[in-house]
């Protein structure tokens with residue numbers, strides 16, 4: 001797999017006074033009051049930044065947050081400044097933008113050992129388009145590049161890929177190295193039976209991954225918003241649940257592929273439905289899962305599914321989990337996610353390798369107080385799944401070879 005090639009690292013480079021563009025994945029969950037609900041990704045980014053600061057470098061820190069379309073205040077990185085400053089023990093300077101004159105001025109004024117946090121790179125559509133001119137502008141304020149954004153390494157964007165064309169050296173940070181070392185090792189030769197649990201709401205970006213997962217795993221458990229596209233593909237009633245209409249054919253063919261490969265594909269047998277997408281929604285268990293009444297939406301897997309999933313997971317030796325089983329942010333719809341988290345913690349204690357990936361999945365495990373009970377907590381959900389598929393990660397491929 002292309003991502004196995006060893007990438008350049010910071011090593012003993014002379015960093016004194018150098019301006020280092022650090023791409024981190026600071027895409028943390030925020031509540032309605034813009035409060036950080038899980039800071040795992042911020043904490044995971046600290047060792048690289050601290051190392052650079054100790055070497056006398058100036059750090060220009062960049063990230064995306066969410067999936068904004070243009071400049072959107074609720075996706076600003078400003079709410080992260082106090083936590084970052086606290087963890088680093090210094091005052092992080094917030095830039096009003098990620099490119100332009102003001103950013104150039106702030107970068108030029110940065111003292112050795114200072115940190116400038118750029119505003120959300122996705123406020124520009126050029127970021128996701130990997131526009132070379134935009135990448136050049138990002139690069140123009142720095143001398144070298146460090147990519148520590150493992151969670152975004154599967155995206156060929158300007159700040160993860162394009163920028164490397166303009167900055168040398170371009171190397172991996174400590175988090176990136178740690179994730180690659182662990183995940184490549186664990187998934188290249190997984191102890192079997194090997195199970196994947198896929199849920200969450202990013203259906204269109206994760207449903208494609210399932211095809212390749214079917215070639216690797218013995219058991220595939222589906223939950224979260226993923227399942228309704230599968231039910232609808234079978235002509236079943238899904239009410240107002242999340243459905244990706246253009247993925248119905250793919251869902252049908254995935255069910256066939258699972259059968260032909262002898263993979264145990266488990267869809268929930270029951271779901272918890274709600275009359276609206278809200279914490280105080282009216283809710284009830286719908287059994288079978290495939291008879292969701294009109295006007296209702298599935299927001300969690302039900303108790304019968306939890307039992308079936310538990311029996312299957314009990315037979316495994318390696319489990320990778322990405323995507324919550326339900327809308328765990330609302331207490332009423334957190335039971336499925338909590339049950340998986342608890343069981344994986346128990347299985348880890350019995351010698352099963354458990355890997356949890358993804359911003360929200362990790363947040364759910366943290367909320368349950370079980371993060372330190374898992375074999376590996378990965379800061380990337382989509383990225384760890386793509387790594388598992390054997391796909392090259394563009395953000396890694398673009399870095400210098402060791």
Ligand SMILES: Nc1ncnc2c1ncn2[C@@H]1O[C@H](COP(=O)(O)OP(=O)(O)O)[C@@H](O)[C@H]1O
Nearest residue numbers: 200201202224225299326327358359360361381
């Ligand atoms: N049935 C569902 N309908 C809508 N959203 C869901 C459902 N189940 C889970 N979700 C949402 O999925 C989100 C996480 O999805 P995703 O980003 O794919 O996971 P991760 O960040 O772990 O990779 C959570 O905010 C959760 O509320």
Ligand SMILES: O=C(OP(=O)(O)O)[C@H](O)COP(=O)(O)O
Nearest residue numbers: 027151152358359380381382383
């Ligand atoms: O949260 C992320 O991915 P994840 O939900 O798969 O862990 C990363 O920050 C990438 O975000 P994206 O899927 O909007 O490109």
